[in-house]
Amino acid sequence: MLSRTADNLYWLARYVERAEYLARIIEVTHRLTTLPLAYVGTTNEWETALATAGCVDAFSAHHAEANEETVTEFLCFSSANPSSIQNCFEMARTNARAVRTALTMEMWDAINGSWLELKRWGNGPASREESMRFLRWVQEASLRFDGRAYRTMLRNDAYWFSRLGLYQERADNTARILDVKFHLLLPANEPVGGPIDYYQWAAILRSVSALTAYRWVYKESVKPWLIADLMILRDEMPRSLASCYDNLVRNLDHIAQAYGRQGPAQRQARAMRTRLKNHRMDDIFQQGLHEFIGEFIAANNQLSSTITQQYLM
């Protein structure tokens, strides 16, 4: 397979996943802003949303104040924001178009169809109601694309490379949301678990669509260390870091087997998975969650450039 084709497939999957993640963040932020201040503290939720999306700097270059209108516009429709939902779809389709031959008809139809439909929203939803519909639509578009890829693609390197993109992006997103929220909610000298935090914690779970999963796994009310456990170490949670790395290792192994050669990407991914398997939540808290997550994000980025060097150029 052409390196560029693999590269396009990898980024196609990443952009679709990113669009979905952004939609979830905004949806959750909307929800939090409807709660009384006493329930959620006095932080500006829209600033937090920007931090979770990783684009505070880009935002402040264009807007003075972070509020519902400016942040929603910036994260959803801004052409100045390279990672806005609209640009994610634009980039996803550009990548898809370049590798149409490697996509199934169903996948192309999903991404091209979404891209055409996106135009219907013009420069953005006119009301909160419409905005919520838009965010649902984005998530559905992502699920549709992902489902079609899963159900129609040949299980060959094209599939594996697109999965690599998906799981790397997902791991990055999960790590970022944990980092921003925990950093915010666990100031160094305050105890974990004040009552005020409940809705914030629930919001974290919601943003990775894991609130129900949490209840099934722990059968307890939401507690920060259990949330961290679920989102970092639990294999059965599809958005957890452990699960993402399970999948990364598996897909990298498929590639190595098909090509008859292991490489640095396989080794790096396995090293991270082993780390995640051997850690217990207590250790992580002891070591400092922020530090742990920071290292994880750096390692995940490192894996991305290793994959690029090994296969995509």
Add this chain to the structure above:
Amino acid sequence: MAVAFDEMTGANGAIRPPYGELSRWLSEVPPEVLDHRRREAELIFQRIGITFSVYGEAEGQERLIPFDIVPRILAAAEWEFLSRGLEQRVMAINAFVCDIYGKREILKAGLIPEDLIFQNPVFRPEMNGAQVPHDIYVHVAGIDLVRVDASTFYVLEDNARTPSGVSYMLENREIMLRLFPELFSRHRIAPVENYPDELLATLKSVAPTTATSDPAVVLLTPGIYNAAFYEHSFLADKLGIELVEGRDLFVKDETVFMRTTQGPQRVDVIYRRIDDDFLDPLTFRPDSALGVPGIMSAYQAGNVTLANAVGTGIADDKAVYSYMPAIVKFYLGEEPLLKNVPTWRCREQDHLAYVLEHLDELVVKEVHGSGGYGMLIGPKADQAQLAAFRAKLKSTPKSFIAQPTLALSTVPTCVDEGIAPRHVDLRPFVLVGRDRVRIVPGGLTRVALKKDSLVVNSSQGGGTKDTWVLDT
């Protein structure tokens, strides 16, 4: 201008045999059904993403080529004749290009003025004396035909560089099969779906002798912003070959490789859809970012086949076109089966005088133009346009040819007013391999959707039709 020949109603108003069933069907099917199908077809095209871009419009703008749901029909005997004529013409074109970059016998015989070749910007001195694999230069030709009456077809233009449109031929058929199963069941129609197989067989047959028995074939595209990108990706997909851009290839030891996830892999045959000028920045335009540095050295060393070969533009030049009947006779010793449109070469004094005299009756074309740009249609032009062209003709007569305004045949077409006759042309695709010539029955019918318009180019409001060749 003479009254146009209608392919359905003929000269005397009686339905011509190949259109019998279609005509009956058109009279039975309610207009709203046709209208509904027409919209459905448009949706399908948009959904599949069968688009093209128009140069000069904002970058990345994609447009649909209008598709007309009424097919254009040829009888078996008509096609059989065309097919023989096409094969003859393309064989002659190949012999001509081979000769021009080789022994130049046709020039020695004085049949074509030398300056027409050597001063022609599409002539490639780099190809002098080059050995192209199996002496085949034009592997894929698109020959534009027009019809003026029941028995006369003219070749309007030969496309010997990178002719496009074949994806529309294939997709149009698929869509018609989907929308009108009923109409198909009343006919027996030669299939076109084997075109990708025929193309792949052709490309494999011309691999360099140093290639393995299973040569690696790729399609080289300028990229997603090219007007015909959809076609490139469509064909690569149907052929099951890699769709590469210049940056995916590199040359080492006079051999072409592609960058793959498993390291460099040798490439033997390149079906290139990128112009000569952009192919190799080391040989041609140094500013080309689309090409592959050094690819010409691999080509000259005989380690890779380019389809079509470099320098074939000399065969589809509009000035050279006027010599085509002589070219056919010279190389094949046969009378040409397909006629040329009578052509005045403005480079010749007496021709120019005639053209200037009759400008308002003629079509004047730029010798190096294509896509319907830079063209004057005398009978439709106003005084200012005529004056402008008169000045151009006087200052650079060599750049122009002129032809009579042909009454292109019409075919019933579904337009806003209902079913009405519209002018058409036909582009069949001719494949030349080492073993044989392959022509898929039919080709791409282009239709001028505007009433009375003769311009069928998609960049100027033309549409396409499915083209049927019947078995009787």
